[in-house]
Amino acid sequence: MNLKHLIYFVLFLVVFNCKTNQEEKLSFFEPTEDSSKPWVYWYWMKSAYSKTGITADLEAMKQGGIRGAYLMTIKGPDDKPLIDPPVLQLSKEFWDMVHWALTEADRLGLKIAFHAADGFAVAGGPWITPKMSMQKVVWTDTIVSDNETNHLKLLVPKHYQDYYKDIATFALPVKEVFKTSINLQPKVTSTLQDFDASFLTDRSTEKKQFRLYENGWVQYKFEDFFNCKSIQIETKGNNYQAQRLLVEVSNDGENFTSLGRLEAPRHGWQDTDAFYTHSIKPTKAKYFRFVYNPEGTEPGAEDLDAAKWKQALKVTKIILSNEPLIDNYQGKSGAVWRISPQTRKINMQDEDCIDGSKMINISEFVDADGVLNWKAPKGHWRILRMGHTSTGHENATGGAGKGLEVDKFNPDAIRFQLDHWFGEMLRTAGPELVSRVVEILHLDSWECGSQNWSPVFSDEFKKRRGYDLVDYLPVMAGIPLESIEMSEQVLYDVRKTISELITDNFFGTLAAEAKKAGVKFSSENVAPTMLSDNLLHFKTVDYPGGEFWLKSPTHDKPNDMLDAISGGHIYNKDIIQAEAFTELRMDWNEHPGNLKTLADRNYALGINRFFYHVFVHNPWLDRKPGMTLDGIGTFFQRDQTWWEPGKAFFDYCQRVQFQLQKGKPVIDxxxxxxxxxxxxxxxxxxxxxxxxxxxxxxxxxxxxxxxxxxxxxxxxxxxxxxxxxxxxxxxxxxxxxxxxxxxxxxxxxxxxxxxxxxxxxxxxxxxxxxxxxxxxxxxxxxxxxxxxxxxxxxxxxxxxxxxxxxxxxxxxxxxxxxxxxxxxxxxxxxxxxxxxxxxLPYLGGTFSEFGVAQDVKFLNLERKEVGSIAWTHRESNKESIYFLSNQKQEKQDLEVSFRVSGKTPILFNPVTNTYTDLSTWKIENERTIIPIKLDANASYFVIFKDNTNKKLSEENKNWSTFETVKTLNQDWTIQFDKAFHGPSKPIEIHELFDWTTSTNDSIKYYSGTAIYTKTFDWNKEVEKDMFLEFDEINNIAEISLNGKDCGVLWTYPYRKNISKALKNGENTLIIKVTNTWANRLIGDEKLSKQDRLTWSTAPYRLDETMMVKSGLLGDIKIQKKLKK
Structure with a gap:
C-alpha cells in the first residue's frame, strides 16, 4: 500500500469510526417528561356523552399529570338510554363530540390516541361486507357412484348469511364409505343412570350438555364391531376435560382395555370457533367408554385456558368415526388458535392417506349454481366441495359502528376499514388539529378469532411457499393426502403463510397508514386468538403493548406481557407499554398503596410506560362514582375519591418510567x-x-x-x-x-x-x-x-x-x-x-463458565439468597441503572451485589423524588456490593454514573435511623364532608380509630376525604431533618403543617420531612385522609335510591365483609433523623 492510499485509508477509518460512534450515541432513546408520563384508556360508554363531561374528564387528566388518552367508544345505548337521545357512533353529533374532545385536549396540552374501529376489539364496521370480512374454509362432501355425477346439485357448505364462494371441488376415490356413531346410533349409557345422554351422538343441533362433577363415564354400545379411527368432540364453551377423556374399549361390556387419554391441544380463551378432532389408534370394539377423571390435570395457563377454571366435564357431542383424519386439523389449518403434536403414525398409516395422483380437481365441471356435470371414471367417488365464507366475527364491543371484522390479509380492505373510522376522525379534526393532538393509531384487544382464507390467500401462498395450495386443499378439511408427513407439512405452510400475512398485510398496512397520517402505531397482542407468531407483528409497531390484570388470575396475561416485552426488545423498540390494572370485578377498594407492587413487578419485567385501565367518560357532573365499564377495570377517573392526591402515584410512575426509558435493557x-x-x-x-x-x-x-x-x-x-x-x-x-x-x-x-x-x-x-x-x-x-x-x-x-x-x-x-x-x-x-x-439441560448453577456472572445477587443478613426482589437493569452511554422492588409487605435488610465496578453508586427514590449518595459499598471481584434496606413494598433505583478508583467506601451508613421525640396520637378533630354524607359537624376524638368501627353510619360508611386537625406545641430546637411518621394510613394522606404543603403519603414508609414547616411554639397540623368508594357503596345499598350519595353503572356486588379499613391508626410520631 503506497503512502497516498494509506492516508486515504486512515482518513476513512477516522470518518467511519466517528460516524459509528455518533450513530451509537444517537441510537439511545432520550426520554422526556412527556414521553414518560402515563396515559389512560378513555372509554366512552353506551352512546352517553356530554361536552361538559368531556371537558371535566380532560381537565382531571391534566391535573393528574396524565400525558394522553386512548379514546375508544364502547357499545351502543341500552334499551333505556342513559342519555336520551343517545349520541350514536358515526352520527354527525358523534363526530362533533370527537372534535370537541380533540379541541379541548389541544387547549390543555394533552394527546389523543384513536382506535382502529368502534369498540376495543379490533377492526371492523358496518361498511365491511362479507366479501371484505375475515374468511374461513368450509366444505361439504357427497358420496356418489360414477353414474350420478351429471346434473348433480352439490350441497352448499355451511356459510355466513348468503355469502359463499367456491375455491375448488375435488373427486376422491372411495375405498370405503365412512360411518359415524351418528349413523349407527349406539346405545348411550353413563354413570348418570337417569340421564338420557343419547344427544351426544345424534343429529340434534340443540346444545345440550352432558355434565360430570365427580369421576364417571359415558359409554357407547354398538350392535356390531365398530372400527374407530377418529373422535369428534364438541362443547358449548371451553372445556378442558372434554379433550382429555380416557378412552376404554371392550367387546363384552365387562372387561375394558385402555387406549389412553385424548390429548388436549394448547389453546387460548377464544376457542369455540371449531370443534376438536382427535385421531386415535384404529380400534375395533363394540363398547367405547369415555372416562372422566381429573387426576393428572395440568394447571391452567394462557395456552391452556380451559384448565384455569374449576374442573368438570361438560360436553355436547362425542362422535366416533371410522374415517382417518388429521389429528386436530382445525388448529393446524388455522381455523382456530391451537397447537398440537403431529399426527402419530400409530394412529394413522400412510396407506390411510389419499393418493394425490388419484384425486381429481373437477372445479371446471361445477357451474355457478353449484351443479356438477362431470363424467366420472368407474367406481364410487367422494365429491368434496370446498369454498370460503365469512367467519361472522364482528367488532363486538362497538356500537353503531359495529359490523363484520375486516379481512386481515387484504390490504385494500384494511385501508377501506381504516378510512371509514380513523380516517373520518382525521377529516373531522382537520390536519392542523391532528398534527397537534392526535399522536397514536391504536389496535387493542384481538377478540375476533382466527381466519384461514381470503380472496388473496391462494396467490399469497403460492408467492411465499412456491407451490399451489389448491393442489393440497383437502388437508384443510382434515383429509390426509400422500402421507402423514406431507399433510402436516402443507398445513404448517398454511400456518406460516397466515402468520406472515397478519404481519405484512394487516399490521404492515396499518403501520404504513399511520406513518402517512403522521402518527405513531401502537398495538397489543394477536395471540391467543388469531394464529400468529406473536412476536413478529411487533416489528411493525412503534409501541408494543401487553396487559396485566389486578386480582383476576383467570384473565391475567403473563404471556401477553412477555410477548410485548421480548418483541419490543428484539425489534429494538424504545417504549414498551402495558394496559395496567385491568380488573374482572372492581371491589372499589383499589388505591395506589395496593397497586404499587404489581406496578413494580411489571416495570421489572421490562415495561416502561403504562396506560391505566380504565378512565371511563362520565357525562354527568352530579353522579358519583358515575359511569364505569360495567364494573370492569380499576377506577382511574375524575370521580375516584383519591384522584387528586393520587397524582403522587402517577408522578411516581412517571419517574420510574423516565429512568426505564433510558438506554437499553441489559439481558444476558x-x-x-x-x-x-x-x-x-x-x-x-x-x-x-x-x-x-x-x-x-x-x-x-x-x-x-x-x-x-x-x-x-x-x-x-x-x-x-x-x-x-x-x-x-x-x-x-x-x-x-x-x-x-x-x-x-x-x-x-x-x-x-x-x-x-x-x-x-x-x-x-x-x-x-x-x-x-x-x-x-x-x-x-x-x-x-x-x-x-x-x-x-x-x-x-x-x-x-x-x-x-x-x-x-x-x-x-x-x-x-x-x-x-x-x-x-x-x-x-x-x-x-x-x-x-x-x-441442554444445562446443569450449572450460574453461567459463569461462559464468562457471564449474575447481573445482580440478593443476600439477606443470614447470607441466604432472597427471591422476592423484582429487578431490571438498563445501560445508557452514561449510566448503569438498576431498579429494585421489594415485593413483600415487610422490611428487608439486604446485601446486593451488582455486576458493575469502577463507578460510584447513588440511590434514587422515585416515591420521594430524591437522590442520595451511598456511603457504604465495596468492590470485590469486579462487582459492587452495597448494603440496602428496603421498606415494605419499597422500590429504589441504584444508579452507577461517575467513575471512581475507590474499592471501598465506609464513610457512613447508607441508611438513616430515627428517634421519636414526640407522639401525636391523641386529641384530634376530624371534619368529614357533609356533601359526601359525612357528619355535618366536626368530631373530637381522644384516640385514633377505624371509621368502619363507628356506631354512627355517617362515619362507618363514609367514603371521601376527612380532615384531621391538631395543634401542638414545639419547644425544642427545629433540626434540619425532622420527620412526621405514621404507623398506618387508610388509604392516602395529604400533609400540611402550619399552612405549608408537606406532600402526600400513599405507600410505606409513611414518613414525611417537616423541617421547613415545623416551628417553635404552637403548630397546626392538618391531614387530609381519603379512603375508597367501597364503604359508601355498601352503606348506600341499605338506603332508598333518593337517599343515596352514590350512583354507578357498575353492578352492585359488595357486602359488609368487604368494608375497607379507613382513617389514621396506630402511632403518629415526630422523629429526628440521627446522624449516620
Missing amino acids: LAVFTGEEIPSRSVLPDRLLPFLPNIFGEERLALEKMRLENLGQPTATMPKEVTYSKNTTDLSQWVNALDGYKYDSFNADVLLHNAKVVNGKVIFSNGVSYSILLFPGKTKMNPNNKMSLAVAEKIQALMKAGATLLVGEKPNGIPGKYSKEDKVTWQKAVDFIWKSDVKR
Whole structure:
C-alpha cells in the first residue's frame, strides 16, 4: 500500500469510526417528561356523552399529570338510554363530540390516541361486507357412484348469511364409505343412570350438555364391531376435560382395555370457533367408554385456558368415526388458535392417506349454481366441495359502528376499514388539529378469532411457499393426502403463510397508514386468538403493548406481557407499554398503596410506560362514582375519591418510567421460541427443565408440586370466580433466573437481524445477548422441527463465536422441502449436534463458565439468597441503572451485589423524588456490593454514573435511623364532608380509630376525604431533618403543617420531612385522609335510591365483609433523623 492510499485509508477509518460512534450515541432513546408520563384508556360508554363531561374528564387528566388518552367508544345505548337521545357512533353529533374532545385536549396540552374501529376489539364496521370480512374454509362432501355425477346439485357448505364462494371441488376415490356413531346410533349409557345422554351422538343441533362433577363415564354400545379411527368432540364453551377423556374399549361390556387419554391441544380463551378432532389408534370394539377423571390435570395457563377454571366435564357431542383424519386439523389449518403434536403414525398409516395422483380437481365441471356435470371414471367417488365464507366475527364491543371484522390479509380492505373510522376522525379534526393532538393509531384487544382464507390467500401462498395450495386443499378439511408427513407439512405452510400475512398485510398496512397520517402505531397482542407468531407483528409497531390484570388470575396475561416485552426488545423498540390494572370485578377498594407492587413487578419485567385501565367518560357532573365499564377495570377517573392526591402515584410512575426509558435493557439470555406456529414467548416455568440448577432446588420442588396439581385445588378471586389455584402466576416467579434476565426470540429476527459482535448476539441493533438457548421440544413447540435456514444460521453464529446452548436434536423440517434441502439440512444439523456446543439441560448453577456472572445477587443478613426482589437493569452511554422492588409487605435488610465496578453508586427514590449518595459499598471481584434496606413494598433505583478508583467506601451508613421525640396520637378533630354524607359537624376524638368501627353510619360508611386537625406545641430546637411518621394510613394522606404543603403519603414508609414547616411554639397540623368508594357503596345499598350519595353503572356486588379499613391508626410520631 503506497503512502497516498494509506492516508486515504486512515482518513476513512477516522470518518467511519466517528460516524459509528455518533450513530451509537444517537441510537439511545432520550426520554422526556412527556414521553414518560402515563396515559389512560378513555372509554366512552353506551352512546352517553356530554361536552361538559368531556371537558371535566380532560381537565382531571391534566391535573393528574396524565400525558394522553386512548379514546375508544364502547357499545351502543341500552334499551333505556342513559342519555336520551343517545349520541350514536358515526352520527354527525358523534363526530362533533370527537372534535370537541380533540379541541379541548389541544387547549390543555394533552394527546389523543384513536382506535382502529368502534369498540376495543379490533377492526371492523358496518361498511365491511362479507366479501371484505375475515374468511374461513368450509366444505361439504357427497358420496356418489360414477353414474350420478351429471346434473348433480352439490350441497352448499355451511356459510355466513348468503355469502359463499367456491375455491375448488375435488373427486376422491372411495375405498370405503365412512360411518359415524351418528349413523349407527349406539346405545348411550353413563354413570348418570337417569340421564338420557343419547344427544351426544345424534343429529340434534340443540346444545345440550352432558355434565360430570365427580369421576364417571359415558359409554357407547354398538350392535356390531365398530372400527374407530377418529373422535369428534364438541362443547358449548371451553372445556378442558372434554379433550382429555380416557378412552376404554371392550367387546363384552365387562372387561375394558385402555387406549389412553385424548390429548388436549394448547389453546387460548377464544376457542369455540371449531370443534376438536382427535385421531386415535384404529380400534375395533363394540363398547367405547369415555372416562372422566381429573387426576393428572395440568394447571391452567394462557395456552391452556380451559384448565384455569374449576374442573368438570361438560360436553355436547362425542362422535366416533371410522374415517382417518388429521389429528386436530382445525388448529393446524388455522381455523382456530391451537397447537398440537403431529399426527402419530400409530394412529394413522400412510396407506390411510389419499393418493394425490388419484384425486381429481373437477372445479371446471361445477357451474355457478353449484351443479356438477362431470363424467366420472368407474367406481364410487367422494365429491368434496370446498369454498370460503365469512367467519361472522364482528367488532363486538362497538356500537353503531359495529359490523363484520375486516379481512386481515387484504390490504385494500384494511385501508377501506381504516378510512371509514380513523380516517373520518382525521377529516373531522382537520390536519392542523391532528398534527397537534392526535399522536397514536391504536389496535387493542384481538377478540375476533382466527381466519384461514381470503380472496388473496391462494396467490399469497403460492408467492411465499412456491407451490399451489389448491393442489393440497383437502388437508384443510382434515383429509390426509400422500402421507402423514406431507399433510402436516402443507398445513404448517398454511400456518406460516397466515402468520406472515397478519404481519405484512394487516399490521404492515396499518403501520404504513399511520406513518402517512403522521402518527405513531401502537398495538397489543394477536395471540391467543388469531394464529400468529406473536412476536413478529411487533416489528411493525412503534409501541408494543401487553396487559396485566389486578386480582383476576383467570384473565391475567403473563404471556401477553412477555410477548410485548421480548418483541419490543428484539425489534429494538424504545417504549414498551402495558394496559395496567385491568380488573374482572372492581371491589372499589383499589388505591395506589395496593397497586404499587404489581406496578413494580411489571416495570421489572421490562415495561416502561403504562396506560391505566380504565378512565371511563362520565357525562354527568352530579353522579358519583358515575359511569364505569360495567364494573370492569380499576377506577382511574375524575370521580375516584383519591384522584387528586393520587397524582403522587402517577408522578411516581412517571419517574420510574423516565429512568426505564433510558438506554437499553441489559439481558444476558435469549431463548428461541421454536418454529411451530402459532408461537409465543417462553414463560419462566417452561424454562425450568432446561436450566434446573439456575432455578434451584426449592423452585424445582415447588414446580413439581404445582404441576402435579393433586386434587385440583381451587381458589376464588374475585369472590364470584373459582379457578385452578395452580394456574400460572408470574408473581411466583420474581427473579426467576436468580440474577439473570432473558428474552424470547423468533425465527424471523434470528434469520434477518442476528449478528455477532464481540461474542454477543445483537438483534436489530438493540439488546446484546451473551447466550442463546435453543430448547427444542416444548409444550408450545411439540414437534421439534427446525428449518434449513435456522440450522444454517445457528451454524453461522457458532462459527462467528456466539455462545449457544442447544436441546434435543431436531427430527425434521417444518413445511414442504426438496430432497436437496433435506441433504443440506442434515449436514447443518449434524455439524451443530456433533460439535462441542453445550447441551441442554444445562446443569450449572450460574453461567459463569461462559464468562457471564449474575447481573445482580440478593443476600439477606443470614447470607441466604432472597427471591422476592423484582429487578431490571438498563445501560445508557452514561449510566448503569438498576431498579429494585421489594415485593413483600415487610422490611428487608439486604446485601446486593451488582455486576458493575469502577463507578460510584447513588440511590434514587422515585416515591420521594430524591437522590442520595451511598456511603457504604465495596468492590470485590469486579462487582459492587452495597448494603440496602428496603421498606415494605419499597422500590429504589441504584444508579452507577461517575467513575471512581475507590474499592471501598465506609464513610457512613447508607441508611438513616430515627428517634421519636414526640407522639401525636391523641386529641384530634376530624371534619368529614357533609356533601359526601359525612357528619355535618366536626368530631373530637381522644384516640385514633377505624371509621368502619363507628356506631354512627355517617362515619362507618363514609367514603371521601376527612380532615384531621391538631395543634401542638414545639419547644425544642427545629433540626434540619425532622420527620412526621405514621404507623398506618387508610388509604392516602395529604400533609400540611402550619399552612405549608408537606406532600402526600400513599405507600410505606409513611414518613414525611417537616423541617421547613415545623416551628417553635404552637403548630397546626392538618391531614387530609381519603379512603375508597367501597364503604359508601355498601352503606348506600341499605338506603332508598333518593337517599343515596352514590350512583354507578357498575353492578352492585359488595357486602359488609368487604368494608375497607379507613382513617389514621396506630402511632403518629415526630422523629429526628440521627446522624449516620
